[in-house]
Amino acid sequence: MRNPQLNKNGGLQHLLTIDGLPREILSTILDTAAPFSEVAEREVKKLPLLRGKSVFNLFFESSTRTRTTFEIAAKRLSADVINLNISTSSTSKGETLLDTVDNLCAMQADMFVVRHASSGAPFLIAQHLAAMGLEHIHVINAGDGRHAHPTQGLLDMYTIRHYKKTFANLVVAIVGDVLHSRVARSQIHALITLGVPEVRVIGPKTLIPTDVDKLGVRVFHDMRAGLKDVDVVMMLRLQNERMQGALLPSPQEFFKYYGLTADKLECARPDAIVMHPGPMNRGVEIDSAVADGPHAVILPQVTFGIAVRMAVMSMLAGG
């Protein structure tokens, strides 16, 4: 079974997940992102690469922040950007996901940036485009269910490489709600593919997925033990609806045992960096003193994210 995100020559046709992508492709994306980050400092922050192309931000699940970063990236590449926020209620009126896609294809779309609450939805779209012979249309997964958020994973890798220079010899910990996190899955695959020797996940058993160790990570339930001597701490967002109920008793107890505080951060290496995909829940998964402290690289992550998304869009559009 061919990886549906690669073309016949093994190049990137869509970006759907990091799982299964060769290290060379990940490295090329990171290398390509570097010159794009310089563009932000120019008077005219625009490149002509996607001039005349139509990029559809297809958001079946609302996310202003992610949509905005994709929108900025596409606009800096001179693309025409069309934002569609398709609530699930309108799809339940009868139009299927693929009906929507067919309609947009008829409007000469060149690229879809897809956010969907169901794992695998961007794969369905990519497979549908292939079946329709529309290979010139590219799909970027902007987050599907619990499955993947590959551009977030890549911008995190860009950030780590920026501060740590290399992936060899690093110890990286991913902390919090791994079970529901598409970000965590993309981070895990990216870190392991790029050669990070030790990737850890930390969280209570209710938030750690079954058999996650088979993805190549070490599981910790004690945060201090898990943070011991790590170079990079990647915090995950805890969704409001999961803060109390059968997964966790309360945000307070979660913060006490799994929230990142300066005190817990002392277990990590002195030069450790702290990352968060945003938006943060201060006082739930991360203490403000850490979020605003010297170890945090959370705002640079956002800046790098635009360059990484520009690189991905350009690589896809350029074939």
Added chain:
Amino acid sequence: MLPDAERLCVALADSLRPGLPPDSALVGIHTGGVWVAERLHAALGLKTPLGRLDVSFYRDDFSRSGLHPQIKSSDIPFEVNDRPIIIVDDVLYTGRTIRAAMNEIFDYGRPARIDLAVLIDRGGRELPVCPRWAAQTLQVEPGRNLQLERSEAGLLTLRLIDA
């Protein structure tokens, strides 16, 4: 027998020197143009730091051949507005690279003027581009590439290869 690139650099510097405005800036085009621009910058003793452009983002064949795999960051470490700028390249051929370079420079600001200095003008223009300075003109048959190379010791040489 191809001309000696080092001697051409000296000749090019000599032809630029007369009447060069003191606030002029050199912008070399990656990769060969940057090497030549470095030589000129040293020889002319310019105060304005050297600029470097990778025009990959502005190439007109992007939709056909995609992104170059190893793109370098462009670096324009000076104010572009109202400055006289000299684009420096090794070999001038179709003129498409120069078109891309001018477009890119304008995204940094509005220069006072732009001139073009090249080591070799090999003819074969596809755009109305004309160098103000060319150390030498040379007929090269289509289908062959004239390329500037730099040895480990830093010595520049020209080489003719099949495209």
Added chain:
Amino acid sequence: MKIHIKNGRLIDPAKGIDAQADLFIAAGRIAAVGAAPEGFAANRVIDATGRVVCPGLVDLSARLREPGFEYKATLESEMAAAAAGGVTSLACPPDTDPPLDEPGLVEMLKHRARHPSFAHVYPVGALTLGLAGERLTEMAELYEAGCVAFGQAQAPVVDTLVLMRAMQYAATFDFPVWLQAQDPFLGKEGVAHDGEVATRLGLPGIPVSAETIALSAILQLARDTGVRIHITRISSAAALEMIVAARASGIAATCDVSINHLHLSDADIGYFNPHARLAPPLRDGRDREALRRGLAAGAINALCSDHAPVDDDAKQAPFGEAAPGATGLELLLPLTLKWAGEMKLPLGQALARITCDAARVLGLSAGTLAAGAVADVCIFDPRGSFRVTRESLRSQGKNTPFLGQELPGRVCCTLIEGHVAFENGRQG
């Protein structure tokens, strides 16, 4: 109509026969095996040289989608699929719309299915009204109308008190109860086996314990109530072990497995293939191995197609939103042959699971070619093959994880009560 099927390799698992023998049919019944009865003058001779002649297949689960889901399939389309697949008897689960919880609905279904080219239909009546798991159906009336057993299809009975009473009531009349074991809470949000594949794909998982917990409750209530219990579509090695252990302790539970679970595992979900969205979910490779061995050993009584035709729109959705189920009537024989070949089983032993053994679960004397039996016959070419494509499937449902595959065996002829219902690619 007298038919003489000559020169075939006759396999009748019920009688342990696997030999070159002719078959003689008269008045819809098997007249003789081997030598012609005295004075037998055939109206028709079918040459079965190089073919296997076996009892018509008995499928323990085939959804005909009537009433209520005619956009997914119709009786006509699915009966054509059954005949093309060599299936001559089938049990249909009660998950129609409305569910089979009233005698009138069952009578209507039986009436609609009365056609010489249609397989015999054995409805499984709803155990509770509307399959809601709250109030009992009129089981005795439903039995009179033609139901052979009572079940819930894939709907749970959440309230164990209701479950116990439903079993007690069924046991009163010695009606069999067919249940699929899945805990309604542990299985609620899941769409795939809770393991590495689901974790990697970010699919909500259904743990094996969802099956074993529900199974434990069913088996213990079966022991207490003395009901005849049949466990449908088991999916895990653990469930099989529990059933084997329950039998050792005196609970006469039977069970079946679907063709999908016999051949596939969660790894076959691949890149979110919605055709691999099934209920129960495909488990891991070790579970599949245990099911394959269990079926060979007879610990699993029968193999069924779990035929569930689904319309394209319902499948062209992200994995978790796609309707579960796969079409299967036409794949039952090929996938039985594939399993037999891979396990190096004698053909007779393999065919038993889709003929006489399945008939025994249904409480029927069908599934044999013994003299006097109803002449339900399947003639197939064991060296032929069936390429599964949207075009080759007669079922209205084109949804199967085996699409595009070339499977062993080709049905040549299907006889239902001595009537040629399907022959050489054409309906009778």
